Amino acid sequence: MKIAVCIKRVPDSETRVKVANDGRSLDEAGVKFILNPYDEFAVEEALRRKEAAGAGEVAVIAVGTAASQETIRTALAMGADRGVLLQADAVPADGLAVARALAAELQDGGYDLILCGKMAIDDQSYQVGPMLAERLGLPCVTAVTTLSLEGGKGVAEREIEGGVEVVEFPLPAVVTADKGLNEPRYPALKGIMAAKKKPLAVKPFDGGTVGVAVTGMGLPAERQEGRIVGEGAAAVPELVRLLREEAKVL
Amino acid sequence: MSHVLAVVEQRDGALRKVSHEVVTGARRLADALGGEVHALIVAAAPVTGAEALAGFGADRVVTATGDGFARYAPEGMAAIIAERARDGGYRAVVCAATATGKDLAPRVAAKLDVSLAADVTDVGMDGAAVVVTRPVYAGKANLRLSVTAAPAVVSLRPNVFTPVERPRAGTAETIAVSTAAGRVTVREVKAAAAGTLDVAEAPIVVSGGRGLKEPENFKLLEELAAAFGGQAAVGASRAVVDAGWRAHGDQVGQTGKTVSPNLYFAVGVSGAIQHLAGMRTSKVIVAINKDKDAPIFKVADYGIVGDLFEVVPRLTEEIRRVRG
Numbered sequence: 001m002k003i004a005v006c007i008k009r010v011p012d013s014e015t016r017v018k019v020a021n022d023g024r025s026l027d028e029a030g031v032k033f034i035l036n037p038y039d040e041f042a043v044e045e046a047l048r049r050k051e052a053a054g055a056g057e058v059a060v061i062a063v064g065t066a067a068s069q070e071t072i073r074t075a076l077a078m079g080a081d082r083g084v085l086l087q088a089d090a091v092p093a094d095g096l097a098v099a100r101a102l103a104a105e106l107q108d109g110g111y112d113l114i115l116c117g118k119m120a121i122d123d124q125s126y127q128v129g130p131m132l133a134e135r136l137g138l139p140c141v142t143a144v145t146t147l148s149l150e151g152g153k154g155v156a157e158r159e160i161e162g163g164v165e166v167v168e169f170p171l172p173a174v175v176t177a178d179k180g181l182n183e184p185r186y187p188a189l190k191g192i193m194a195a196k197k198k199p200l201a202v203k204p205f206d207g208g209t210v211g212v213a214v215t216g217m218g219l220p221a222e223r224q225e226g227r228i229v230g231e232g233a234a235a236v237p238e239l240v241r242l243l244r245e246e247a248k249v250l
Numbered sequence: 251m252s253h254v255l256a257v258v259e260q261r262d263g264a265l266r267k268v269s270h271e272v273v274t275g276a277r278r279l280a281d282a283l284g285g286e287v288h289a290l291i292v293a294a295a296p297v298t299g300a301e302a303l304a305g306f307g308a309d310r311v312v313t314a315t316g317d318g319f320a321r322y323a324p325e326g327m328a329a330i331i332a333e334r335a336r337d338g339g340y341r342a343v344v345c346a347a348t349a350t351g352k353d354l355a356p357r358v359a360a361k362l363d364v365s366l367a368a369d370v371t372d373v374g375m376d377g378a379a380v381v382v383t384r385p386v387y388a389g390k391a392n393l394r395l396s397v398t399a400a401p402a403v404v405s406l407r408p409n410v411f412t413p414v415e416r417p418r419a420g421t422a423e424t425i426a427v428s429t430a431a432g433r434v435t436v437r438e439v440k441a442a443a444a445g446t447l448d449v450a451e452a453p454i455v456v457s458g459g460r461g462l463k464e465p466e467n468f469k470l471l472e473e474l475a476a477a478f479g480g481q482a483a484v485g486a487s488r489a490v491v492d493a494g495w496r497a498h499g500d501q502v503g504q505t506g507k508t509v510s511p512n513l514y515f516a517v518g519v520s521g522a523i524q525h526l527a528g529m530r531t532s533k534v535i536v537a538i539n540k541d542k543d544a545p546i547f548k549v550a551d552y553g554i555v556g557d558l559f560e561v562v563p564r565l566t567e568e569i570r571r572v573r574g
Contacts, residue, residue, distance in 0.1 A: 130356040
């Protein structure tokens with residue numbers, strides 16, 4: 001099975017966000033970067049598929065700055081076979097530009113399956129996967145929590161409000177991963193050493209016309225610190241009174 | 251062209267509540283553009299609730315019907331929406347960033363070869379550009395974007411745009427569309443247990459964390475939620491979802507769901523930054539925790555310091571009493 005996984009380098013979810021001096025981007029000083037957690041599910045899924053098939057290749061591909069090489073090495077340490085970085089000065093805010101570049105890189109690769117995370121935890125755009133599928137003319141299922149593949153067909157489950165959709169699709173396809181799909185492995189020391197010698201190609205990013213421009217970034221208004229109503233169960237009647245009479249939510 | 255296409259969502263033949271929000275957002279843009287709002291419903295047959303859209307500012311309501319649309323059909327629906335958007339020469343296309351909308355809107359945008367401003371919390375016009383605000387880093391920051399592509403495809407975060415009544419005369423029409431069978435088909439929809447609300451949609455959320463000590467103890471929170479008579483859902487912190495106590499669909503936080511209910515109870519939740527990111531836009535937050543220094547108290551409107559195993563049953567009793 002030949003599988004491609006699209007990955008992204010993102011700030012850790014515990015990051016305290018500060019706005020940079022340009023007023024429209026993250027101040028990266030002191031920020032720890034990780035492999036996007038949803039992409040981690042995608043990488044893990046690809047590795048399990050390859051292992052189950054007993055043969056194949058897992059390629060990881062990222063759009064990002066030179067520092068994304070480190071993120072690609074993380075995926076290689078998990079077990080992916082090779083990496084491609086489409087190197088940009090910055091990842092554009094336009095998901096379509098990213099999808100165009102990924103599609104150009106992947107279109108002649110003969111992949112049976114292309115996996116992505118359902119979203120990146122930094123810009124939360126939920127769009128590169130399905131846009132990539134549209135560019136490639138492939139079927140796409142997003143935000144899947146279970147996936148089974150057999151005989152050129154796939155069945156996936158995805159959560160919707162108040163239920164679960166069971167979706168069927170033919171391969172090749174683009175599938176985006178949600179939490180719950182699997183439990184990603186930690187790279188072992190042996191994998192980390194092996195990753196250093198795996199091929200990593202760096203190519204220039206070309207996303208075409210960009211249709212959105214970032215004009216500013218701000219922090220949300222701080223919530224006012226509330227008050228401690230009291231201690232223990234004795235405080236419950238006063239809490240309920242405040243919720244009814246002051247907050248008026250009951 | 252200065253008209254706006256509002257793509258509204260139906261399920262099982264009924265419009266979803268978020269539709270009113272979508273028409274309201276579309277109306278705001280259309281007013282700034284001096285244009286009309288055309289609502290588009292894609293369904294198997296005319297849906298209930300369509301007539302109400304004129305009340306929120308839809309000048310035209312078009313229902314495109316096709317055999318394949320009894321369930322969500324991503325490929326066929328995206329094709330029809332993109333075709334209508336293109337043929338109508340719309341300035342903007344507005345959708346909802348629901349589970350379905352998050353799947354559908356990028357397909358529509360890609361078919362139109364334009365960008366998507368996803369999951370926005372504010373939308374307006376600045377001169378000739380559609381401008382949006384969207385939360386990033388799980389709500390720890392807001393990004394302001396100017397959408398230069400035309401049409402501007404925008405999806406609205408649910409529960410943010412308060413529906414505004416703006417009655418229009420409103421014409422309604424139904425058109426039959428032929429649809430090729432899509433490659434991606436929904437075989438089955440497994441509904442959650444009757445009466446179970448999704449945390450992302452419930453007006454009240456009762457979330458539990460590690461302070462619950464054992465998965466079985468979540469029944470305390472289920473009882474509290476039940477006391478609100480079908481208005482509340484039970485959520486969970488990442489720690490307890492990772493421990494396998496609760497389904498990941500219940501997780502509130504940066505790698506779970508972002509919720510903005512009217513009332514949020516954080517019970518035995520310490521308030522890690524990644525949890526706060528998922529619930530900080532709740533209208534009123536109540537924290538119950540035995541550690542008076544827990545960070546959750548920094549964002550809570552009201553707090554009780556104490557043993558949740560004593561506080562929660564008492565609270566359930568009190569809620570039952572006042573709702574009597």
